[in-house]
Amino acid sequence: xxxxxxxxxxxxxxxxxxxxxxxxxxxxxxxxxxxxxxxxxxxxxxxxxxxxxxxxxxxxxxxxxxxxxxxxxxxxxxxxxxxxxxxxxxxxxxxxxxxxxxxxxxxxxxxxxxx
Amino acid sequence: xxxxxxxxxxxxxxxxxxxxxxxxxxxxxxxxxxxxxxxxxxxxxxxxxxxxxxxxxxxxxxxxxxxxxxxxxxxxxxxxxxxxxxxxxxxxxxxxxxxxxxxxxxxxxxxx
Numbered sequence: 001x002x003x004x005x006x007x008x009x010x011x012x013x014x015x016x017x018x019x020x021x022x023x024x025x026x027x028x029x030x031x032x033x034x035x036x037x038x039x040x041x042x043x044x045x046x047x048x049x050x051x052x053x054x055x056x057x058x059x060x061x062x063x064x065x066x067x068x069x070x071x072x073x074x075x076x077x078x079x080x081x082x083x084x085x086x087x088x089x090x091x092x093x094x095x096x097x098x099x100x101x102x103x104x105x106x107x108x109x110x111x112x113x114x115x
Numbered sequence: 116x117x118x119x120x121x122x123x124x125x126x127x128x129x130x131x132x133x134x135x136x137x138x139x140x141x142x143x144x145x146x147x148x149x150x151x152x153x154x155x156x157x158x159x160x161x162x163x164x165x166x167x168x169x170x171x172x173x174x175x176x177x178x179x180x181x182x183x184x185x186x187x188x189x190x191x192x193x194x195x196x197x198x199x200x201x202x203x204x205x206x207x208x209x210x211x212x213x214x215x216x217x218x219x220x221x222x223x224x225x226x227x
Contacts, residue, residue: 034214043204044159044217093158095215102147102213106158 002028004096006107013084014115020080021110023094029074030096034104035067038091050077050094084114119207119218127224134195136221138205139187148188149215150179151204159204163190195225 003026013019023033031052036044048069049057056069068080077096081088091111095104120139128134138148149164165172165179165188172179176195181188192199202222206215 032213036217043219046214046216049214097213102208103149103161103164104213104215105161108158 002096002103002105004094004105004107006094006110008110009108010111010113012113012115015085016083018080018082019084019112020078021092021094021112023077023079023096023107025075025096028096030077031074033071033077033094033096035069035077035079036093036095038093038109044093047079052077081112084112086114088112089114119205119216121205121218121221123221124219125222125224127226128195130195130197130225130227132195134190134192134199134223134225136190136203136205136223137187138189138218139185140207141186142207143186145208147208147213148179148181149206150177150190151206152201153204153220154201162203192223195223197225197227199223200225 005024005026007022011019033050035047037047038044046059047062050069050071052071052074058064066082071077089112091109093106093109095106097104122137126134146167150162151159152162153159163174163177163179165181170181176193178191200223202220204217204220206217
């Protein structure tokens with residue numbers, strides 16, 4: 001099956017610093033990957049669609065200058081939370097499509113805590 | 116359209132009973148219907164999916180039925196076990212990149 005990894009799994013940082021999260025498709029090539037954010041006991045909120053070789057498409061209300069997405073290769077997308085603040089503390093999950101593109105496989109998530 | 120309604124929001128059953136979760140969608144052009152299970156603190160996992168040219172699909176204790184006329188599809192779990200306890204989502208596909216929009220989900224609790 002399609003396997004997606006994320007790194008790091010946990011990160012604690014000080015307010016004002018930037019944090020980079022990596023999302024890798026291990027056994028398939030992902031032209032498109034997706035980034036979600038999930039607060040405790042809430043659903044997954046789609047933040048942006050990450051397109052290989054082009055700019056990401058952000059959902060309404062998501063600040064593109066704060067959440068920088070780079071999709072440099074068919075197996076790697078990165079999300080950088082710039083100038084992180086405590087309200088950015090959340091569970092960040094990426095996903096990628098397998099064969100056929102419709103089915104999405106999720107990474108294990110990255111738990112971010114901003115102090 | 117991005118409008119999926121999921122019912123119930125919470126469901127509590129005894130071990131061994133069946134559980135049914137229903138999703139209603141609005142976009143008649145939708146043709147792919149996945150169900151994801153998310154255990155506490157973990158990633159969502161695809162448990163079953165169905166395409167619009169099929170009315171029912173079964174995988175061991177899990178089945179999904181699709182009613183295109185009424186625009187709803189349901190997840191059926193038989194002989195529930197405590198490890199089935201999780202939040203279940205029926206996200207709607209949207210847009211040209213096959214992005215998924217998640218609703219509130221259904222929190223299933225299976226009591227021993």
